[in-house]
Amino acid sequence: YAIIGAPGDSRELSLSSLRFLRSLPARPGISPFYALPGLKQFQDGSRFMFDSPDRCCGSSLYPWSGALNSRELVTLFRLSRLIQLEKAPYRSQEEQHLLDTVIDQKKLHTWIRGQSGPIPLSNDHADGQLVELFLDGGC
Numbered sequence: 001y002a003i004i005g006a007p008g009d010s011r012e013l014s015l016s017s018l019r020f021l022r023s024l025p026a027r028p029g030i031s032p033f034y035a036l037p038g039l040k041q042f043q044d045g046s047r048f049m050f051d052s053p054d055r056c057c058g059s060s061l062y063p064w065s066g067a068l069n070s071r072e073l074v075t076l077f078r079l080s081r082l083i084q085l086e087k088a089p090y091r092s093q094e095e096q097h098l099l100d101t102v103i104d105q106k107k108l109h110t111w112i113r114g115q116s117g118p119i120p121l122s123n124d125h126a127d128g129q130l131v132e133l134f135l136d137g138g139c
Contacts, residue, residue, distance in 0.1 A: 006033040009067040075127040
């Protein structure tokens, strides 16, 4: 696992981390940076008195450090899941179709339930530039 969105992080560093994890013989993932009272950047506990406690969950993908925005954090998380799918020892036909669609179109997709089974649906909310940079290997 790699932590993304920590102070000093950037799109380029996060993509580099994902590429490195992709090269390893493992099914890696990422964890988003999130605030906890007492961390160096969050010594003043008064900030936590007014923010929703849900923001302190890693799953909120809240941009605590300002290094990455929520859209970038979500996109990087989804890219890490794409790596997991690529490295899966077995993929169903639907999973392979989804993976092929993402790679061919250079755009993240998700599944929706169709009458004859799952259908890939384009995720237009993802950061398309990050997806393309990751899939093209550039940055």
